[in-house]
Amino acid sequence: MSDEFDDLKRAFDSAMPAPDAAKRAANLALAQENFAALQGSPSAPRPISDAPKMGGFGKGLRTMFDALSSKAGLTATTALAAFGLVMVLPVLQYGPPDVFTQEPAVMIEAPIMEQAEDFAVGAIAQDAVPAPAPRMMSKQANRTRVAPTAGLVADAPMIMPEANTEAFASAPENSLKVTSETPVSTFSVDVDTASYAIVRASLMNGQFPQKAAVRIEEMVNYFPYDYAAPESGAFATSLAMMQTPWNENTQLLRIALQGEMPEIEARPPLNLVFLIDTSGSMNQPNKLPLLKQSLRLMLGQLRAQDQVAIVAYAGSAGQVLEPTAASERDVILGALDRLAAGGGTNGQAGLRQAYALADQMQEEGDVSRVLLATDGDFNVGLSNPDTLKDYIAEKRDSGTFLSVLGFGRGNLDDATMQALAQNGNGQASYIDSLPEAQKVLVDQLTGVLFPIASDVKVQVEFNPATVAEYRLIGYETRALAREDFNNDKVDAGDIGAGHQVTALYEVTPVGNETQVDALRHNAETSDGPNDELGFFKLRYKAPGQAESQLIEKAIPTTLAPDRELEFAAAISGFGELLRGSERLGVWSYSDAVSMATASRGEDTFGYRAEAIRLMRLAASLSE
């Protein structure tokens, strides 16, 4: 039987080239190099820095050039379009937040080709075949190496829905510290929650997040906790301790801060400049359309005396809406609706224009903020990333702050977002669904927009008489040097109205089995007080002040557990599992589920219930 298939097969067989010898050798060498790298250090170093490197800036540009020169890419487009599926997406509802809404339904144009591909892949993914790690596939130079950070290698058993050029800020896990050697632990607070949203989006997509994307402190800090409000001053501290669920020899110590909630009625007028990325890459259902919906939600929270302006940036930056009173809803909504995606990105020109507008709107006593909404692609027309950072820092000092809202997956440049928000004294949030927009922009609007303290640093000095070893869970990208604590010039995280910060330490009391043997020649025992675990210090600056204030408090050994700590512990364990930590022994996702369920509490907004669902999902995926 000779048919077209046989013709094709013959054609292929006769056209089959021998593999290029040089290329073959290079590929084999590459594989072996990566093999060796993998054996050597599965989790390896990335510079510990408060501000992640801005490595992402050039990347998008390269992608763009690839696009322009990829003939094969264009052929594939035409070919696939012919077999595309037309998706009908559900229409958005304004009802109570269904946190599991995946497709932000506002979408009009279904990404036909990609959907078709996803289905094709789905069939294969059923077999739980690990898809090739997308990051490793990026056409970086001629050779792709295994980056030494374990997390960069996606080991998700599924496929990313988009070309993946995501970059995550991460750092090696905090190591165990022996109290007699390093009694002092210093870090900057972090109220970002982007990591949790990324974890959620990945799990909801049926895949594990990249390990580097899991930042445990951001997961823990995602949830509202029931901490007592400060009676006086900007902060109240809340301490608690419990048995570590996954290690009988250690205790979990919680140090939490609760920021004061200034009277909302009396808040100063707000000047908001939305700086909106309308580059071609935003043209996806979970990007620009979701962004429009999100800002629409937020508008409802503003008052008549607040002002809104919109700047769009794509190939060229442009003012879309001049400063307008928030009461003119129709005008603002109309301007939002006119936004359309297309063109490259010029983040820098856009920023300049947004700041110029903010300056123009600024009046005595106002709070001004630029809200940058982007998928993190600042690629075209940017010559020097450091200039951009410096520029943002300079504007921060002049009183206009910057918050970053991240949208979409694929080329979300997490590291860049973090760096921009940290330099601009703002918060980086990742918005993957309308409920998340509601949480960030409606429920927590006050916190996002009104800082109550800046450069908030925490230092804990452990008492070697009571604590043998300790480990700070998370905050890897927020570590500070011990001497930075008292140096007011060193920038640190900021806290908005009503914000909470939760930090967990895993401590090994003296007398329990330790992981590190005591040194034979360091027998010097401490004469610290036996009823103190350590001493807690907090430094912060009131808004607009240059000099910091200090809060100090002894940490007694007699702390009781509480429900909030239990929930935080469950989330922290969940994060460690996602990071592939070996510290947890037999403690599993199902343990996390039962612990979180038991400590769920009132959970007014359903955030905790959602976390439990994610844990269960992770449990199923891991089987």
Added chain:
Amino acid sequence: MRMNTGDTELAMAAAGGDAKAFAILLERSYDRLFGLCFRLMGSRAEAEDLCQDICAALPTKLARFEGGSQFSTWLYRVAVNAAHDRRRRAVTRAKASQGWGDWEVNRTEVNKEQADAQDWLMQAIGTLPDDLRDTVALVMDEMNHREAGAVLGVSEGTVSWRMSEVKKHLKAIKESEQ
């Protein structure tokens, strides 16, 4: 499967960190892998690039190889998935380049013409939907329908059905050419 049973054992050893086993395994498998890549992508350059992708990622993936299936089946699965990723990226890149004005429109036209001039292989394989495209590549690689099904995670019957679809498509292409 033509790969001898030793491959799966080598793969297990390599998964456990044995560099020598990994080197031998790769040396042995490379040419065959390249052949499949060529059939999946339809051009030499694309096949070389796909091979590079796979080689770069293989150590990490292999660390999770548990011997549940034959190494060759497993490797083909990895290759098919990698091909999907490549095609997807190509699509996204092409989309990202949309909206660049007339200059880009002209460029795209030129590219299209060049693509049209490419040989029958690229065309035939390029117009197939992904699942058919993978199936055809595997079957051309002397796999029987059951083996191809094992790689793709579908039943033997599905592979047979897909092959009949492939033949229909190819026939249609041929007729439209004449």
